[in-house]
Amino acid sequence: MPDSDYRQRLEQQKQASTLQLLFKASRLANERALELVRARSPDTRVRPAHTALFPHIDLEGTRQTVLASRLGISKQAVGQLVDDLVAMGMVERVPDPDDARARLVCFTATGRLALLDGLAVLMQLQAELEGRLGAEVMHTLQQNLAALLSALEEGTAPG
């Protein structure tokens, strides 16, 4: 393969790199959010994987299997994260009245406060980014990401 061909393909790659942008942006945003959390409460033991769970826990409690499917991860992974959150006093597992196998993951009072605090961090970062990008870009980005997400979910579901 001559160099010229190779270089040409590399050019194509650059054009095809939306997905790589996605990966890198995700990584960086994650890191940045973690920085903010640590700056705000340096002794926190809550990690992003935990906070990712938070918005999916309903007020009346949510089963772990439901959390797993909402997050797109295994129920065991959810179990581990919930274990951690229970140890931190953020959530508790209460028996599900409708099914003796199941338990509902519910926030404690502490957990709710932490949720709101975490929310504040996310909004801070979001506001920071919006300040640089403009509200419109931020808005269309959200729309397009949502579309991308559903396209990705569509793609795997029927297979």
Add this chain to the structure above:
Amino acid sequence: MPDSDYRQRLEQQKQASTLQLLFKASRLANERALELVRARSPDTRVRPAHTALFPHIDLEGTRQTVLASRLGISKQAVGQLVDDLVAMGMVERVPDPDDARARLVCFTATGRLALLDGLAVLMQLQAELEGRLGAEVMHTLQQNLAALLSALEEGTAPG
């Protein structure tokens, strides 16, 4: 805290979830790409972390520290990935004529073919998504992601 307040905050969270969309989309796209790779060559030992390196390796070779900074990960992490790729015969480490400490990571002939093959996979996925979202959405998504990325990089650099 009354429930009504709590519910209201949750609504805010939903609005503030661009970043969570980003995280989830990134995860899914990664998985989808991996599926495609495995469908194409079931016995491959190359993983996404390896292929992420590929577009950053220049034709004339690239130092590991440079790769690390381009990818935003530690030089040790790059070292590990390059170790793997060397074992697979994809790349080789050649001495840097300008610096006896350094070595240049270069593609082997095998590596170049693998690169082009991986590129094809990425473009396939990209085309698949573009088919669902439309070229325009895909294009603005790329633009916006690039903007987001530079905003994120700006944010950490001066700190």
Add this chain to the structure above:
DNA sequence: TCTAATGGTAAAGCTACTTGACTATATCCG
């Protein structure tokens, strides 16, 4: 009522990193 599905746990392993400590070479400077 037997069977299959579902909710969850236990244990181990894997990927993709990180940190800290170290060596070898290079560069700047008095």
Add this chain to the structure above:
DNA sequence: CGGATATAGTCAAGTAGCTTTACCATTAGA
């Protein structure tokens, strides 16, 4: 020139965030 400091890379160990496999308890369906 010599010495401090920076840089390229390696080695070893640890961590985060999952997964897979195996299993138990309960429930739902034929």
